[in-house]
Amino acid sequence: MKSWKVYAVVLLTILGLLLPAAPSVFAAEKTVVIGYTASRTGKLNVEGMRQINGLSLWIDQVNAAGGVKLPDGTVVKFAAKDYDDESKKERVQELYTKLISTDKADFLISPYSSGLADAAAVIAQQYNKIMITAGAASDSTYKKGFTLVYQAYTPASRYLTGALDLLGKLDPSAKKVAIIHEKDKFSTDVVNALKAYGETKGYQIALFEGYDSGATDFAPFINKIPPDTQAVMGGGHFADTSTFAKQLFEKGVKAKMVALLVAPPEPKFAELGDAALGVIGASQWQPEAKYSEDAAKKAGVEWFGTSVADFDKTYKAKFKEEPSYHSAGGYVAGLIIEYAIKKSGSTDTAKVKEVLDGMNLMTFYGHLKFDNTPKAHGLQVGHEMVYTQWQKKDGKLVNQIVWPEAAQTAKAINYFPR
Amino acid sequence: MQLLSSLTDGLLLGFVYGVAAMGLTLIWGVMTVINLAHGPVIALGMFGTYLLFTHLGLNPYLALVPVAFMGLIAGFIIYGTAVHRVINAPHLSSLLATFAVNMIIIGLGTAIFSTSPQNIDFPLGSMEIGFLTIPYTRLLATLGAVLFTAALYLFLYFTRPGKAIRAVANNRRAAELMGIPSSQVLALSFGLGTMLAAVAGGLIATFFPFTILSGGPYELKSFVICVLGGLGNPLGALLGGLILGGLEGLIPAFMPVSWVPVVEFGLFVLVLLVKPSGLLGAK
Numbered sequence: 001m002k003s004w005k006v007y008a009v010v011l012l013t014i015l016g017l018l019l020p021a022a023p024s025v026f027a028a029e030k031t032v033v034i035g036y037t038a039s040r041t042g043k044l045n046v047e048g049m050r051q052i053n054g055l056s057l058w059i060d061q062v063n064a065a066g067g068v069k070l071p072d073g074t075v076v077k078f079a080a081k082d083y084d085d086e087s088k089k090e091r092v093q094e095l096y097t098k099l100i101s102t103d104k105a106d107f108l109i110s111p112y113s114s115g116l117a118d119a120a121a122v123i124a125q126q127y128n129k130i131m132i133t134a135g136a137a138s139d140s141t142y143k144k145g146f147t148l149v150y151q152a153y154t155p156a157s158r159y160l161t162g163a164l165d166l167l168g169k170l171d172p173s174a175k176k177v178a179i180i181h182e183k184d185k186f187s188t189d190v191v192n193a194l195k196a197y198g199e200t201k202g203y204q205i206a207l208f209e210g211y212d213s214g215a216t217d218f219a220p221f222i223n224k225i226p227p228d229t230q231a232v233m234g235g236g237h238f239a240d241t242s243t244f245a246k247q248l249f250e251k252g253v254k255a256k257m258v259a260l261l262v263a264p265p266e267p268k269f270a271e272l273g274d275a276a277l278g279v280i281g282a283s284q285w286q287p288e289a290k291y292s293e294d295a296a297k298k299a300g301v302e303w304f305g306t307s308v309a310d311f312d313k314t315y316k317a318k319f320k321e322e323p324s325y326h327s328a329g330g331y332v333a334g335l336i337i338e339y340a341i342k343k344s345g346s347t348d349t350a351k352v353k354e355v356l357d358g359m360n361l362m363t364f365y366g367h368l369k370f371d372n373t374p375k376a377h378g379l380q381v382g383h384e385m386v387y388t389q390w391q392k393k394d395g396k397l398v399n400q401i402v403w404p405e406a407a408q409t410a411k412a413i414n415y416f417p418r
Numbered sequence: 419m420q421l422l423s424s425l426t427d428g429l430l431l432g433f434v435y436g437v438a439a440m441g442l443t444l445i446w447g448v449m450t451v452i453n454l455a456h457g458p459v460i461a462l463g464m465f466g467t468y469l470l471f472t473h474l475g476l477n478p479y480l481a482l483v484p485v486a487f488m489g490l491i492a493g494f495i496i497y498g499t500a501v502h503r504v505i506n507a508p509h510l511s512s513l514l515a516t517f518a519v520n521m522i523i524i525g526l527g528t529a530i531f532s533t534s535p536q537n538i539d540f541p542l543g544s545m546e547i548g549f550l551t552i553p554y555t556r557l558l559a560t561l562g563a564v565l566f567t568a569a570l571y572l573f574l575y576f577t578r579p580g581k582a583i584r585a586v587a588n589n590r591r592a593a594e595l596m597g598i599p600s601s602q603v604l605a606l607s608f609g610l611g612t613m614l615a616a617v618a619g620g621l622i623a624t625f626f627p628f629t630i631l632s633g634g635p636y637e638l639k640s641f642v643i644c645v646l647g648g649l650g651n652p653l654g655a656l657l658g659g660l661i662l663g664g665l666e667g668l669i670p671a672f673m674p675v676s677w678v679p680v681v682e683f684g685l686f687v688l689v690l691l692v693k694p695s696g697l698l699g700a701k
Contacts, residue, residue, distance in 0.1 A: 040532075041528075041532035041534055042532075042533045042534065043533075043534070043535060043629075045532070045534045046534075087533075183676075209674055209675060210676070211675065212676070216626035216627055216628070216632075217431070217626060219424075219427040219431075219667075220424065220427070220428075220666065220667065220670035220675045220678070221670070221675060223420050223423050223424040223427065223667075223670070223671070224420065224424075224670060224671070224675075239627065243537075243626070243627055246541075250541075250543075250544050250551070250553040250555075251544070251551050251553070252544060252546065252551040271539065273541065274541075275541070
């Protein structure tokens with residue numbers, strides 16, 4: 001009888017010792033809340049909706065793949081919590097505070113656009129939460145001393161400068177450039193850098209004017225473009241830029257190149273019909289991009305996540321639309337968090353931050369690396385732009401990559417003469 | 419050259435501004451009510467044209483006829499529910515009543531249409547005369563504006579209800595003594611005012627994208643135009659619209675476009691100081 005009791009105690013003790021060593025059977029699951037506001041309505045809704053589509057695709061995929069397993073056996077799954085910010089800056093700070101305090105968001109994704117993201121960044125830093133900004137290219141946000149805000153986009157200062165390089169190739173005799181831009185944070189940052197770059201390249205900036213966000217009548221600006229101007233550049237966000245492109249066409253502007261922000265890479269831009277033809281856009285990513293595991297190996301950087309083809313296919317299957325760079329930006333913002341949690345083996349802000357600071361990564365979206373100096377902490381230094389142009393192929397409008405030459409799918413054509 | 423093309427663009431737009439302002443000035447002239455629901459009604463006109471175009475495939479210019487009719491009915495409803503009871507109360511009451519209508523329309527509009535920009539995709543190309551390039555949409559809008567102005571003029575001067583409106587505007591008490599049913603005339607005037615606002619909205623929607631909030635800037639412009647042309651005078655409103663449109667075209671030729679509102683509202687104050695009755699005075 002006594003020996004039976006001894007055996008039972010020994011057995012239970014052995015079982016007790018074994019239990020912690022079998023985490024896969026008794027693994028704890030943790031749900032990490034990703035908080036963000038989305039411009040479901042208002043002037044930024046086209047870009048904003050694409051961004052959240054991308055992000056929700058990432059959440060679906062990471063959870064379907066079993067989440068992220070931490071070394072202590074915890075399985076991290078992700079859940080989204082979002083509100084509509086109506087494309088309004090005033091709503092953003094209030095909603096991000098709510099996301100952190102009430103909804104207990106663990107990580108944050110920025111709203112779309114530099115202006116809104118800048119407002120949200122203040123709250124993220126204040127509440128010690130990491131925020132990945134997508135759709136927020138303005139440089140100035142990352143020069144304010146924030147330590148927890150990381151940029152997925154190529155910054156505004158390098159946004160349109162490539163278009164000037166392309167102009168040099170397209171028409172080496174070109175001298176005059178007109179810049180008409182939205183007077184918001186992002187567009188102003190872009191065109192200031194563009195103007196400075198143009199002047200160092202010897203271009204004459206024949207017109208440099210800004211329009212209010214939400215402007216609909218561009219005739220007063222278009223009338224001011226000197227007749228011998230070879231390139232018109234600028235714009236702002238989707239709504240105003242597509243109206244601007246439409247009116248440039250209606251007013252018969254005779255520039256060799258029209259290169260605009262944000263709108264042209266969006267598939268919806270093709271709805272402008274002939275007005276879209278020849279318009280060049282600066283894009284953060286295109287479905288034809290050549291980023292791959294092999295490319296990562298060659299570049300000597302780590303590869304992570306889905307492939308370009310898979311992203312393209314699954315996105316189309318889920319949303320019945322072509323993905324744009326805004327969609328890719330939303331997806332990659334989630335992917336960055338996934339990578340950092342996996343690599344750090346933790347969901348703790350300080351540990352995840354440490355990984356992000358040292359990250360040097362290639363994904364389907366391209367190269368990603370953050371500035372980790374106090375001067376411009378979080379600024380994207382790895383990612384590069386591509387330039388697209390709407391051209392006609394078999395009578396249909398298609399968006400081709402025209403710059404840089406290495407990524408070209410077609411040669412650039414003149415905006416005028418057509 | 420740039421001056422001429424800017425001026426043409428401005429003047430073409432000025433006709434449409436004129437129609438919007440005529441609606442506001444008519445209501446003021448007849449019943450001394452400042453209609454703060456003017457802007458949202460302009461936006462409703464935009465959405466009316468848009469919905470008829472996208473859902474029924476109606477040509478946006480033909481859609482202006484049902485839009486005008488709906489504008490008239492909307493005017494009767496607004497007048498009957500919000501304005502009629504406060505018509506003899508101090509101005510502040512009718513101002514607040516129309517402001518309430520303004521908030522209701524914007525609230526409902528935001529809930530139904532959201533504030534995402536909409537666009538009537540009906541490109542007609544452009545006409546080239548020498549160095550001038552004028553989109554046909556703007557030319558047709560101008561033509562529409564002229565037609566509606568002419569129709570309003572004929573109505574006011576050559577029909578019995580039109581004459582009754584002018585009589586009530588002139589002296590309501592005397593008109594009532596002559597047997598003119600002033601309540602009906604007031605309702606009709608309000609209806610005509612909102613009809614013009616809706617038509618102006620429909621015309622604007624053919625060339626600019628819009629949201630439910632887009633009526634606001636045109637309402638503000640209408641106030642400037644009314645003061646410029648003379649409150650209560652429809653012809654003055656058209657003239658004021660042309661002046662404002664012309665200025666919007668000319669100012670950018672000499673200074674940055676952002677200076678346009680500074681000059682516009684500067685002019686507004688100047689007219690109030692020098693000739694408060696406006697260029698054509700009140701009739």
